[in-house]
Amino acid sequence: MRTRLAGALLSALALTATGCAGAEGSGQDTPQGTAKAAASAAAADRVEPLANPSEPQLPVTVRSSDGEKVTVEAAERIVPLSGSLSEIVFTLGLGDRVVARDITATFAQAEKLPIVTRNHDVSAESVLSLKPDLVLAETTTGPEEAIGQIRDAGIPVLVIDPAKDLGDVGPRIQAVADALGVPAAGKELTKRSEDRIAAVRKEIPQCAKGSGSTEEPRVAFLYLRGSASVYLIGGKDSGATSLLEAAGAIDAGADSGLEKDFTAITTEALAQAAPDAILVMTKGLESVGGIDGMVEIPGVAQTPAGMERRVVSIEDGVLLNYGPRTDQVLKSIVAQLYAGSDGDAQ
Numbered sequence: 001m002r003t004r005l006a007g008a009l010l011s012a013l014a015l016t017a018t019g020c021a022g023a024e025g026s027g028q029d030t031p032q033g034t035a036k037a038a039a040s041a042a043a044a045d046r047v048e049p050l051a052n053p054s055e056p057q058l059p060v061t062v063r064s065s066d067g068e069k070v071t072v073e074a075a076e077r078i079v080p081l082s083g084s085l086s087e088i089v090f091t092l093g094l095g096d097r098v099v100a101r102d103i104t105a106t107f108a109q110a111e112k113l114p115i116v117t118r119n120h121d122v123s124a125e126s127v128l129s130l131k132p133d134l135v136l137a138e139t140t141t142g143p144e145e146a147i148g149q150i151r152d153a154g155i156p157v158l159v160i161d162p163a164k165d166l167g168d169v170g171p172r173i174q175a176v177a178d179a180l181g182v183p184a185a186g187k188e189l190t191k192r193s194e195d196r197i198a199a200v201r202k203e204i205p206q207c208a209k210g211s212g213s214t215e216e217p218r219v220a221f222l223y224l225r226g227s228a229s230v231y232l233i234g235g236k237d238s239g240a241t242s243l244l245e246a247a248g249a250i251d252a253g254a255d256s257g258l259e260k261d262f263t264a265i266t267t268e269a270l271a272q273a274a275p276d277a278i279l280v281m282t283k284g285l286e287s288v289g290g291i292d293g294m295v296e297i298p299g300v301a302q303t304p305a306g307m308e309r310r311v312v313s314i315e316d317g318v319l320l321n322y323g324p325r326t327d328q329v330l331k332s333i334v335a336q337l338y339a340g341s342d343g344d345a346q
Contacts, residue, residue, distance in 0.1 A: 045106075045107055045108045045315075046107055046108045046109060047087050047090045047091045047095075047107050047109060047324060047325060048091065048324070049090060049091055049092070049093040049095065050091065050092060050093045050185060050188060050189060050192075052093075053092060053093020053094060053182075053185060054092075054093070054182040054184060054185040055182075056075050056094070056180050056181035056182055057181040057182070058072055058073060058074060058075060058181040059071055059072060059073045059074075059181075060072050060178065060179065060181050062158060062175070062178050062179045064157070064158050064159045064160075065139055065159045065160055065161045066139065066159040068157075068159070070156045070157065070158045070179070071156060072133075072134055072156050072158070072179055072180070072181065073133065073156075074133040074134070075094070075097060075133060075134050075179075075180050075181065076097055076133055077097065077099045077130065077131060077132045077133050077134070078094070078097050078098050078099065078132065078133075078134050078135075078136065078180075079098070079099060079100045079116065079127055079130065079132040079134070079135045079136070080098065080101070080102065080105070080135075080136040081102050081116070081117070081122055081127075081135065081136060081137045081138070081141045082102050082104060082105075082136075082137070082138050082141065083101075083102055083104030083105040083106060083107075083317050083318075083321060084104075084138075084163060084172070084321035084322070084323050085102075085136045085137075085138070085160065085172075085176060086098065086101055086102065086105035086107075086110055087105070087107065087318075087321060087323045087324055087325060088172065088173055088176045088177075088189075088323055088324060089136070089176060089180070090107070090109055090110065091189060091323075091324040092173075092176070092177055092180065092182055092185050092186070092189060093185065094180060094182070095109055095110070098110070098113060099113065099114075099130045099132060100113055100114050100115070100116045100126070100127065100130050100132070101113040101114070101115055101116070102115070102116070102117045102120075102122075103115050103117045103120060104120075104316075104317055105317070106315075106316070106317035106318075107317065107318075114126070114130070116130070121142060121143055121146070122137075122141060122142065122143070122146040122147065122150075123146065124145075124146040124147075124149040124150050127146075127150055127155075128149075128150065128153055128155070132155055133155070133156070134155070134156050134158070134179070134180075135150055135155055135156070135157045135158070136157075136158050136160065136176065136179070137157055137158070137159050137160070138159065138160055138161070138162045139159055139160075139161055139162055140162050141159070147159075158175075158179045160172060160175050160176070163239070163320065163321060163322035163323070164237075164239055164242070164322070165239070165241070165242030165243075165322065166197065166242045166243070166246055166322060166326065167242070168322045169190070169193050169194065169197070169322050169323060169326055170190040170193070170194060172322065172323065173186050173189050173190045173193065173323065173324070174186040174187070174190055177189070189324060192324075193323070193324050193326065193327065196327035197246070197326060197327045197330060199327070200327050200330045200331045200334060201246055201330070203331075203334065204247065204248045204334055204338070205248070205338045216248060216249055216250050217248075217249045217250070217276045217277055217337055218249070218250045218252040218255065218273070218274060218275045218276045218277075218304075219244050219247075219249045219250065219251065219252055219275055219276065219277045219278070219279050219305075219312065219337070220233055220234070220251075220252040220253050220270070220273045220275035220277075220278050220279065220303075220305065221233070221234035221238055221240040221244070221251065221253060221278075221279045221280075222234070222265065222278055222279070222280050222284070222294075223238075223262055223280075223281070223284060224280060224281070224284035224285065224287060224288050224294070224297075225284060225287055226284075226287035226288035226289065226293065227287055231264065231265040231288075231297055232262035232263060232264060232265060233253045233258065233262065233263055233264075233265050233269055233270065233273065234251070234253045234254075234258075234261065234262055235253045235254055235258025235259055235260050235261060235262065235263055236251075236253075236254040236258060236259050236260070236261075237259070237260060237261040238251075238253065238254075238261045238262060239261070239320040239322075240279060240319075240320065241254050242322075243319075243320075243326075243329065243330060243333060244279070244333070246330055247330060247333045247334050247337060248334075248337075249277075249333075249337060252273035252274065252275040252276075253269075253273050255273070256269070256272040256273040256274075257272070258273075265297060265298070265299065265300075266298075266299065267298050267299035267302070268299075269299070270299035270300060270302070270303050271299065271302065271303070273303070274303060274304060275303050275304065275305040276304050276305055276308075276310060277305050277310040277311065277312055277336075277337060278294070278300070278303075278305045278306075278310065278311050278312070279311075279312045279313075279314070279333070280294070280311060280312070280313050280314075281313070281314060281315070281316040281319055282313050282314065282315045282316060283315075283316045284316070285311065285313050291309050291311055294306075294311070295309065311336075312332075312333055312336040312337060313336075314329055314332055314333065
């Protein structure tokens with residue numbers, strides 16, 4: 001589920017109840033808010049490649065997360081099987097070598113590439129028809145039979161652990177860069193990404209920086225798919241905890257004792273979580289009819305977030321990628337949580 005998630009700014013909502021002063025209502029209700037939302041969406045729809053990409057030095061042999069040793073002889077026709085891995089390849093400056101994409105690669109530079117997944121399952125036939133010389137996958141990529149079929153055809157398949165938190169940004173970038181024969185570019189991109197994340201964290205309002213402070217906003221991550229009647233609340237393993245904590249917030253679901261990645265929403269679970277704000281994916285929010293529809297989900301309207309209609313909305317394709325654009329995601333979360341507060345991050 002994490003591979004489906006992520007940064008267009010829909011609203012900038014103040015959390016006055018948390019002790020950070022701010023204006024009520026959505027930031028895009030004003031011309032200034034609309035302009036910021038548009039600028040944020042435009043930035044989030046594109047990746048920013050390194051200024052001076054390196055030429056791959058191959059062959060290399062690397063260790064795959066599934067225990068296999070993978071020798072990469074060439075990287076002229078690359079197929080990344082997740083949006084996050086596609087982002088990394090393009091940001092390393094090697095996007096012109098990518099010949100296909102997973103359905104979750106939604107950024108502008110990849111949008112014209114053929115899709116080789118069906119409902120998030122890999123089509124081995126589609127991949128093989130493109131004659132790749134390297135396939136990048138995650139341990140969650142499936143079905144296993146498809147990955148096995150690609151390997152049996154003699155195509156190197158490098159499997160990388162999925163992203164779970166901010167600490168995964170550097171290792172995932174470096175793993176891809178090493179496999180592509182550009183380790184120095186991996187170090188450069190890792191430093192750029194981590195420096196940008198650190199810069200955003202410095203901009204968080206002072207009232208949100210105290211650990212365990214009663215002023216820290218409680219934010220529940222809801223995974224919504226109205227068309228399929230899927231309404232879930234994120235827990236300890238949802239992947240959102242690290243982002244929320246970096247933004248000076250508390251993951252309300254995890255803090256309320258939800259151990260699994262996602263649990264079906266119930267009135268009791270929401271009451272226990274008691275969120276001041278709700279984090280959602282943009283398409284998920286749209287699928288339930290926007291904020292008006294979301295507060296109709298049983299239990300939402302009774303939470304502080306539901307009563308105040310406080311929502312943080314991030315584009316599906318980038319929210320939990322934990323990669324080169326994570327600083328943009330974090331900046332959007334911070335802007336929406338603390339709009340109008342003293343020392344807010346804009």
